[in-house]
Amino acid sequence: MHPDPTRTDLLSARDTCEILGINQATLYAYVSRGLLESRPGPDHRSRLYSRQDVERLAQRKQAGRGAARGAAQSLDRGLPVLETRISLIRPDGPYYRGKSAIAAVHDGATLEDIARLLWDCGEQDPFAVEIDPHWPATVAAIAGDARLPPLERAMSAIPLLALEVRHSFNSAPRVRHEIAATLLRHNAALLVSQAPFAGPVHRLLAQCWRPDDEVFAELVRAALVVCADHELNVSAFAARVVASTGAHLHGTVCSGLAALSGPRHGGATARAHALIADAGEAPSVRDFIATRWQRGDDLPGFGHALYPHGDPRAAEILARLRETQTDSPMMSRLEEIIAVAEEISGQRPNIDLLLASICQVHGLPATPALVMFAAGRLAGWLAHALEQQALGRLIRPRASYTGVTPSLEE
Template sequence: MSQTSPSQDLLSARETCRLLGISPATLYAYVSRGLLESRPGPDHRSRLYLRQDVERLAQRQRAGRGEARGAAQSLDRGLPVLETRISLIHPDDGPYYRGRSAIALVREGATLEEAARLLWDCGEDDPFDAPVPAAWPATVAPIAGDATLPPLERAMAAFPLLALEERHSLNAATRTRHRVAATLLRQNAALLVARSPATAPVHALLANAWAPRDAGFEDLVRAALVLCADHELNVSAFAARVVASTGAHLHATVCSGLAALSGPRHGGATARAYALIGDALQSASPREAIASRWQRGDDLPGFRHALYPHGDPRAAELLVRLRDCAPDAAKMDALDALVAATEEISGQRPNIDFVLAAICHAHALPATPALVMFAAGRLAGWLAHALEQQAQGGLIRPRARYAGAAPMPE
């Protein structure tokens, strides 16, 4: 018999096994592989499972073999749909950029610009060696300098106008396109913090906007940007590739990536993780706050990643670095205790969204810089996918399997 909570429909292990047609042993295997999540039952010995997750998995099992099934699964972390040379996600080591570990790049001191050159396959060419105009065009200046606008909306409003100023926006020459991409990377960072474009490294521009003259924080931002630079065919990268496949200029692909990132299930996850941290740390017992949330069937923003069943390596790397430069040891201890309690209660480990939010909490910043770091870094990957898609050619135009009402007879 199913059991319910105020916020979610939860199923017992027996009913879950019945709906999926599996044994308890297989159910436990599904949980260990990250295909299903379990929650503590009312007697603290039994386990409960989210009905929506069980039904989604059952639907996949019922789907027939062949082309239709593969296409449907591919749209939700399923089968590969595109060939790329840009990045590889390894479940234990995190992303690799053209065969180079992103975590190793961070430890070697790489900047976002250097990661971008690798992702764009620039070779010996350095598209960042050209200066960036120090002032915004007159058509863009009122928007670019308006700090009252949200960062993503400010950037999305400015880029179409900047495209009108770029005479090489549709130039197909590889080096020219790399230089346009380099300008976009710098302009995007400046737009996100309402500053003027600069030739300084992106991490320096951002860190100076939030915590000037803090070398440890600046290096932490550098690491975060490199680890956010690309993550294979995520939602925003796919959106950028679709737009790029039409032959649109790079400014348009950047806008599509920013638009996809603005959703609460993608870039908005940093704000939800920030709120979770704040609510937990302000409660009388952070541990009980997490346990209560988990018992109700609520999700834990900033924890678990479907592609990293043993924990997000990017988050682990950033947490080590955050501990080394956190200005308030007591606050860092509280964040570490929150991570430990959440893993003990739910079995879930922090992902990149949590650590970006934790960086903001540790340095007494609002939630916005977490999203800005994500957007500033990930733009390098969007541009890589756009460049690769247009070099490969071809229009991305999948087909839909119609499931609506039958056509009416004339």
Template sequence: MSIDRDLIPASEACRVLGISPATLYAYVSRGLLESRPGRDHRSRVYRRQDVERLAQRKRLGRGPARGAAQSLDRGLPVLETRISLIRPDGPYYRGRSAVGMVRAGATLEDTARLLWDCGTQDPFADPAGDWPARVVSLANDAELPPLARAMAVIPLLALQVPHSFQADQGTRRALAATLLRQNAGLLVARRPSGPVHRLLADTWRPDDEGFAELVRAALVLCADHELNVSAFAARVVASTGAHLHATVCAGLSALAGPRHGGATTRVYKLLEDARQSRDVRRLIASRWRQGEDLPGFGHALYPEGDPRASELLAMLRTQPVPEQPMALLEEVIAAAESVAERRPNVDFMLGAICFAYGLPAAPALSIFAAGRLAGWLAHVLEQQALGRLIRPRASYTGLPPETDAEQE
């Protein structure tokens, strides 16, 4: 990446935005723009694409057009939900703090019952059962990537059950519970059984109670986060009347992207690079000055730090993990805060947990996918109950239509 091409000085940013230096600094303080150290470490530079994006928003004005454009990127709310609320101290699930639920010992199943508004119904009362014969070989194929294995098998599982769109809410919740456990089993190529956090933890580190507690906490904290990309994708598909299994596949597909759940893999790569580096702070500073992102650091909805990550980091610090990887994690965290004023988010902590325990990168994404499925299904059930199609409009910015004379 070229620093001259992708990072511009304050004078150029002011020219593009049509503002004074004082207004530019105000934009930075309000979080509308992000500045980075220049070559001489005294001046500040700005990402060209961020400046141009902000300039485009200014050109849209303050009317409905601007509101519509901003709604698709953590802007104005586009629909109502009773499922979760994001506050500075973390997400709340139907009024209950996710962090508080972790500290109270809640499991993913407890969280799902709350998110799905089950009342007195326990959709997990019946066992998940064995794999149907037609999917056994795929479901147990540990050579396949976890998300690919899940997305290959889940559509076939739909053939075994009635169409969920025509079922009552109780039946849908029971089907959702089966899907939650089946998805967890698919992510680790094992038959679904017992609490999800036990299934995952025993696959990767059998008989390690501290690790199992971390997995339990991570699943609860990842369970839902309002209209994130994967939840919105699942909800849009649900609005068409599609089967629960189809909506889950939509969520998994969205989660796989490197800007969403796939960020955990980029976090792991950053940690591996830091392990090979002789100067971690210099590595972080060099990347930041060149305009590169620091995967796993910062969150637009938590400018003061991601409380989910803080909770997991506090728990990890109490575990008897090897000293060297833990020291490296602390060094990376300190460098990111010192150089970029960025604190770790939940993506970083999922990768960090795996790194600290000597696991590969894949389990981090599997934990995310296993937990977030509870939230997807909550949004799907809510959307199905509404019975409305989600169909936004687009603002056309291409070539104008040809006239009859031009066609001739």
């Protein structure tokens, strides 16, 4: 193979800029940052650049664009960015360590059963540890103040509860599981402004909202189980990032609660609750849904990017409501809303709508829907925190800078 006689190993600034797709100011910035080396030209005023270095840099830039694009897409339900053994999302719903969440509901699993599975406790039962039924003096006033919103009450008290945990940084799995179990119970009690409770979380919540209603308690149990984890959702990822710093489990839980407080995450249950109420009060459910859809408004509680054919978690809760609320006028209205929304938008209900529906059908405000979500999902946050800290690695992604380019004078 003969060498190309037109090819030279040195390129002019103009040719270099053309290959790299940059202007001369950027070229000079590359040189100042050490990305390229320049050499004197034949007239001692121009500069030349190694073709090999330029082509190598061009390849790096192209790869970088692809990596940056892939990373950006990964941050919004795109390519996987972390490995986990905790949960898998499939068309038929989430799987917790290989076991179907929907099947677990049918088998009568409690949130505590699911927590043991997600935390990989094996034969250990961290919930067998005794729990003090009284709040420490440092949090008693906050924990008992029912005027505070649930998430804010929990986020205020949990950091103070951490001060009471002697072994919060202990790395032994058994100790960490016991801390997690107590924290799961404390969080649930804080969300409903009750004293710490040693029984199942679903019974604590159900007794607060509809005392001695076994059918309702079963609905709450099912909701907690299907909400326990959903892979790297926003709040789980936030908790995982914080856990990667080595922060104690109480700190990771607070980060999850903070993420959940946003209107595009946990706040979706309140918006779904409002949609059901507004549609029910409208003269025509069809006209109400159609008008919203035609003017470009979303339908809170409908559609899910990871379940294009319908959210199986929602389908499970809806089936249970249908079994227990056959004569309920509110249930009939809900059925109409669901049918019309699917006909007009093509979207099916997601778990946010069904958490809100549990409340609407039972005459409850929107808050219990968010509480069920937060109480259940805490099991998953703790699982991700435990897994991340066992890896012992910091999560520290890089950003692609798109701001003002520094001037050469600086």
